[in-house]
Amino acid sequence: MAIMSFCAEEIIDRAIEIEQTAKEFYRNAAISTKNDTIHSFFETLAVIEGEHERTFREIKMNLSENERQVEINDPGNEMLFYLDGLKEIQAWEARSGNGDEENNESTREVIRTALRAEKETVRFYTFLYDYVPPARGLDKVDAVIREERNHVAQLQNVLDRMEGITRER
Numbered sequence: 001m002a003i004m005s006f007c008a009e010e011i012i013d014r015a016i017e018i019e020q021t022a023k024e025f026y027r028n029a030a031i032s033t034k035n036d037t038i039h040s041f042f043e044t045l046a047v048i049e050g051e052h053e054r055t056f057r058e059i060k061m062n063l064s065e066n067e068r069q070v071e072i073n074d075p076g077n078e079m080l081f082y083l084d085g086l087k088e089i090q091a092w093e094a095r096s097g098n099g100d101e102e103n104n105e106s107t108r109e110v111i112r113t114a115l116r117a118e119k120e121t122v123r124f125y126t127f128l129y130d131y132v133p134p135a136r137g138l139d140k141v142d143a144v145i146r147e148e149r150n151h152v153a154q155l156q157n158v159l160d161r162m163e164g165i166t167r168e169r
Helices: 008-031 036-062 065-069 078-096 104-129 138-163
Strands: 004-007 071-074
Touching (some): 004 008, 036 138, 104 138
């Protein structure tokens, strides 16, 4: 297997795409439900994903020309592993509005899709964390990772409530 390499700018561009797709997914999901609580929840997530998109755009803008071109060698093809896991995110938009908005099973499936994609996003951003220069926004990547992990917990809690699951603490 060939050793892959990526430049820092490519990786940050991918993070921007992820956030754009997630934002649109949550907007479409909000439109597709008539449950006011879930609608608000999805709207809030869309706003946060938009903030993440702006964060990554700012990080990219603040990279020096040399930092943009830094080659990230990936001898274990770890990046490829994460990018393969993120292919699911590209299908978010198509799944968010498909189905009867009155159908709880449709809403649960949208939440399951979001949950899987958010977990993959956390994994990718954790990998990304190792490559952002501290002076160029590492603290911001860390904050995004924490917020994305929070999305995972929130989505799981909503799904659990919908399915009548009580988790022990």
